[in-house]
């Protein structure tokens with residue numbers, strides 16, 4: 001897989017850093033940001049996008065390909081696509097760049113913490129199909145990812161909480177020092193501290209991606225910690241992805257402890273960190289709100305399914321070490337019942 005250059009900067013990169021034949025795609029919400037507006041004004045070819053899951057659809061792909069045709073962008077090898085936005089914009093533009101004229105260079109400038117910490121790295125993009133997430137996609141890493149402090153700091157604070165699910169997840173999977181930092185600073189977290197922790201979190205993700213870039217060996221699947229139940233909550237309640245990952249990770253913590261894989265001390269430490277990050281968390285109540293039939297239906301659709309009724313579930317052995325194990329849908333449902341009553 002092509003290597004991505006990750007660049008850290010205080011301000012947006014100068015327009016001259018990009019090929020002159022570039023198309024800028026950006027989240028239309030950034031029109032409210034005067035610094036961004038000024039920066040974007042120099043681009044000849046630009047398209048504003050409405051972010052969210054409806055952007056990641058075939059209908060929207062068709063509409064935007066048509067917009068490109070109307071803009072009459074040059075069909076040269078230098079033609080480069082730049083995305084500025086959150087994960088939905090990055091996933092959409094990354095996919096478009098991978099198929100347009102059989103692939104043109106892609107540059108990603110994430111504007112949410114979730115995308116800066118997670119989705120902009122690892123080369124995956126995706127479109128949804130019939131409301132199922134990321135059913136269509138390619139592995140197509142950005143040639144460059146710019147992490148711009150000023151842009152990220154312009155977000156409202158709730159975006160920070162939404163990213164914490166993935167940040168805590170990656171620290172549990174493979175970065176003990178990040179975990180300790182979060183434990184110590186969770187109530188003091190601000191945008192500056194978030195920015196400072198980007199390199200460590202990205203490195204931990206990239207280390208895993210490198211072992212299995214195209215997800216052929218299953219090794220990359222450990223990044224799905226918290227995502228099996230997380231996706232159930234996301235589809236059922238419609239809550240932000242990062243919040244659902246916090247819940248899903250807590251579910252995995254409790255199950256790992258129950259199976260004797262995780263020590264009581266580490267179970268308490270991880271649970272405490274998750275509960276501190278999102279103080280209104282109530283996993284037992286949230287589990288009780290989803291019927292067995294819904295869980296069954298959502299899990300059977302899950303991409304981590306290995307056969308009709310088996311799922312690759314990620315358990316935690318200790319902070320910094322996770323393990324992949326096949327479980328049946330019925331085992332997950334039995335564990336949901338246990339957690340609903342025992343916590």
Ligand SMILES: NC(=O)c1ccc[n+]([C@@H]2O[C@H](COP(=O)([O-])OP(=O)(O)OC[C@H]3O[C@@H](n4cnc5c(N)ncnc54)[C@H](O)[C@@H]3O)[C@@H](O)[C@H]2O)c1
Nearest residue numbers: 029051052086087088089111112114115119124125154155
């Ligand atoms: N490709 C991957 O590896 C990967 C990994 C994780 C998540 N994802 C995808 O990422 C998406 C979620 O990411 P997200 O939360 O960034 O989504 P998003 O793009 O929908 O952005 C969330 C919200 O933040 C707003 N926003 C963006 N930048 C802003 C800014 N600077 N200031 C104020 N508001 C701003 C958006 O308008 C939107 O309302 C999902 O579609 C998910 O499937 C992909």
Ligand SMILES: [Zn+2]
Nearest residue numbers: 166227241245
């Ligand atoms: Zn995720």
